[in-house]
Amino acid sequence: MADGIMTRPDTVGDPQILAERRQAAWDEYRSLPMPTRKSEEWRYTDLAHLDPEAFEHIVDAVVAPEPAATDDLPGAVRDVLAGSDSRGGTMIEIDGGVARLELDSAWVEAGVIFAPIALLAEQRPELLERFLFSSDVAPMERKLWALHVAALSGGYVLYVPENTHIDDPVHIIRWLSRAGVMVSTHSLIIVERGAQVTVIDEFMSEDLEGEAKSLNGVEVFGGDGALVNYLALQRFGAGVKHFSMQHANTPRDCTLNSFNVSLGADLARCDVTSHLLGPGSDSEMLALWFGGRGQHFDYHTLQHHAAPHARSDLLFKGALTDRADSVFRGLIRVDEGAQLTDAYQTNRNLLLSPDSEATTLPSLEIAADDVKCSHGATVGQVDEHQLFYLTxxxxxxxxxxxxxxxxxxxxxxxxxxxxxxxxRMTDAIERKIGI
Amino acid sequence: MSEYLLEVKGVHARVEEEGTDILKGVDLVVRPGEMHALMGPNGSGKSTLAKVIAGHPGYEVTGGEILLDGEDILELEPDERSRAGIFLAFQYPAEIPGVSISNFLRTAVNARRSEDEGDIGVLDFQMALNQKLELLRVDKSFAARHVNDGFSGGEKKRNEILQMAMLAPSMAVLDETDSGLDIDALRIVADGVNTLLEADRSMGVLLITHYKRILEYLKPDFVHVMLDGKIAHSGGPELADQLEEMGYDWLHEPEAAPVGQP
Structure with missing residues (x-):
């Protein structure tokens, strides 16, 4: 393990499964070379500065014995809670430690599980054995994924039993409190056959004086006919570098949608993958970002069609001002047997300043011969005719x-x-445009 | 207060970065409550004049003056001219996907209010908008649609008239509002303009048109003919009939001019 590891009070310690996974990941991390900007996947985001040794890692599985009182929560978190209609369940994580976790009692009775990963190892070890860190992570993402697992600070498991529909969203607020730390969080969402849920992962901090790292892994496993909407809202302050790796795994007739919003952080690298594993599976992948200052957003997407008769529809839109820049690198991969695939990929960029820059690299890799696939990308400025009309x-x-x-x-x-x-996002964008 | 609402005096203008003037000394005055029709063949400069009055950044005014209520407006930005009372109904209105007509109009109405007044209340705005929709006999659902996005030609022009109604200009310039409309759409748009004129009898209108067709519904006090960047002839409504009969060619012969200045 790296130096600088901090242990805090109130920890339950790593259960065996987590300790094993951590160690294996650390070994893998050390055995893999750090990707350089010579590789396509990392051409636009330099990992050299990642240097885990330079940060204080928070790697214990903290569970506070008592939920934090609302008054003790950061003001920005209280504001979000006040405007949230997430009566399904709420969790507040501070630097990866659980400060509060609530699940409506009706859902507890229905068999829904919403718990820190470390606690679940005692109650339902088979769920972790089967699902935790089991997504098919691409080789170029593995180094970072291994670090994420080895340095895991905390995370939750949300388990929704068969045919259970959680009507209100489950809302997780992840607060990063200070500079100098590396916090690694995980979201494991398991939704059984015919079940439905909407999950909001919201990342926040104030502007930091100094640098902090946030690593985040997301694994969504649907059952046949399940429906999951997963929303990631990234509203970190200045000073944060955020790396998010999201994997949605969809079997037969399952729909897993994702929605990414990036407004904050100095650097946000986001790898969004939909593994379409069963016939009739469906994935809508949406994202929007608005960058200012010298912000850097780097999106990598993969729509992997491994089964026939599946559909994926991606729409990523970004607007940039000041000296911000963004990269979109998207791939639709259709395996040989995946006939009758419907796959769409669109990236549109709007540049509001002469110093902003957007790079867009959509691509297709198709091994089946009866598919409907399209990709489109644009980078444009504000239209002068529209501007004159409005003025x-x-x-x-x-x-x-x-x-x-x-x-x-x-x-x-x-x-x-x-x-x-x-x-809330409309308000946040409005504030950010600052007019 | 000037006797004139709009004065265009000896205006020369060209497309920015191109060498030759399109407008070559245009003179035109509009008093409060008057409707002027500006006719002329394609390429004579009618639409250029409309854009120059509204302050289109793509045109450079190389000479002359444009006054509104006696104040020079040439130095004003398009938004300042709008707030001063100019309205241009576009020949080709821009499409703004993702922005509802209602949201757009609320922003435009608020842009005209002073800091002391503050933004218009949501209900006040809704009532004002509903009233105009009713006045123009437009269905309420229209305001929820995105600005001109996927609109037919007639819907776009109707949207222009709705904006005009909400912004209540003192001087409206209608640039080929009749082009591309079938007869039903033309009547609806013309009725809308007439309704607004009844409500505000001091509004000035400059109606730029290609065809006499719209003049069966809108009754201008004066008709002007633009040829090659200048007003070549001016007259009463009867000039439109002559143009219909004889075309524009006879106007190139100065001695044939049958109509005096109004």
């Missing part, structure tokens, strides 16, 4: 630009499955 109605240029940015995002925001989140 001729009395809007200032700044107001007109703001309206055009909203119009640009509107197509994605309209597909946001949770109304209260749409409103």
């Amino acid at each position: 001729s109605r009395g809007l200032t240029r700044a107001q007109a630009e703001r309206l055009l940015v909203f119009g640009f995002f509107g197509e994605v925001l309209a597909r946001m499955p949770v109304d209260s989140v749409r409103e």
Whole structure:
């Protein structure tokens, strides 16, 4: 293990399974070379500065004995709680440690499990044995994934039993409190046959004086006919470098949708993968980002069609201003047997300043011969005809630009499955545009 | 207060970064409550004049003045001209996907309010909007649609008139509002303009058109003909009939001009 590991009070310690996985991951991390910018996958984001030795790792599985009182929570977290309509369940993580965890008693009775990973190892070890860290992680992502597992600070398991529909979203708020730390969190979502749930993972911090790292792994496993909406809202402050690796695994007739919003952090690297493993499976992958300052967003997506008759639809839209830059590198991969695949991939970028830059690299790898696939990408500026039209109605240029940015995002925001989140994100974008 | 609402005096203008003037000394005055029709063949500069009045950044004014209520507006940005009372109904309105008409209009209405007034209340705005929709006999659901996104030609023009109704300009310039409309759409748009004129009898209108067709529904006080970047002739409504009969060619002969200045 790296130096600088901190142990805190209130820890339950690693259960055996976690200790084993951690050690194996650490061995793997050390055996793998650090990806360099010579590889396509890491051409635009330099991992050299990742240097885990330079950060204090928080790697114990902390479970607070008592839930934190609302007054003790950071103000920004309290604000989110006040505006959230997530009566399904709520969890607040502070630097990977669980500060509060609530699940409506009706769902507890229905057999829903919502618990820190470390605690679940005692109650349902077979679930962890079967699912934890079991996603098919691409070779170029493995180094970072191994670090994420080895350095795991905390995380939750959400288990929804067969045919159980959780109507209100389950909301996880992850707060990062200070500079100098590396926090690694995991989301393991298991949704049995015919069950339905919407999960919101929200990442937040204040602007930090110094640097902090956030690693996050997400694994969603659906059962036949299950429906999961997974939302990741990244609203870190300045100073944070965030790495998110998301894997959705869809069997027969299962629908797993993801929605990523990135507004914060200095650097956000986000690998979003849908493994379409069963016939009739479906995945809608949406994302929007708005970058300012010198922010860097790097999105890698994979729509992996391993089964016939599946559909995936990706729409990623980003707007950039100041000196921000973004990368979209998307791949649709259709395996040989995956006939009658429907797969779409669209990335659109809007540049609001001369110093902002967007790179877009959509691609297809198709080994089946009866498929419908399309990809499209654009990088554009605000349209002068639209601007003149709006200003001729009395809007200032700044107001007109703001309206055009909203119009640009509107197509994605309209597909946001949770109304209260749409409103909050609209407000957050509005504040960020700052007009 | 000037006697004139709009004064265009000897205006020369060109497309930015191109060498030759499109407008070559345009003179035109509009008093409050007057409707002027501006006719002329394609490429004579009618639409350029409309854009220059509204402050299109793609045109450079190389000479002359444009006054609104006696104040020079050439130095004003398009949004400032709008707030001063100019309205341009576009020949080709822009499509703004993702932005509802209602959201757009609320932003435009708020842009005209002083800091002291603050933003218009949601209910007040809704009532004002509903009233205009009713006045123009447009279904309420129209305001929830995205601005011109996927609209037919007629719907786009109707949206222009709705905006005009909400923004209540003192001087409206309608740029080929009739082009591309079938007869039913044309009547609806013309009825809308007439309704607004009844509500505000001091509004000035400059109606730019290609065809006499719309003049069966809108009754201008004056008709002007633009040829090669200048007003070549001006007259009363009867000039439109002559143009219909004889085309524009006879106007190239100065001695044939049958109509005096209004």
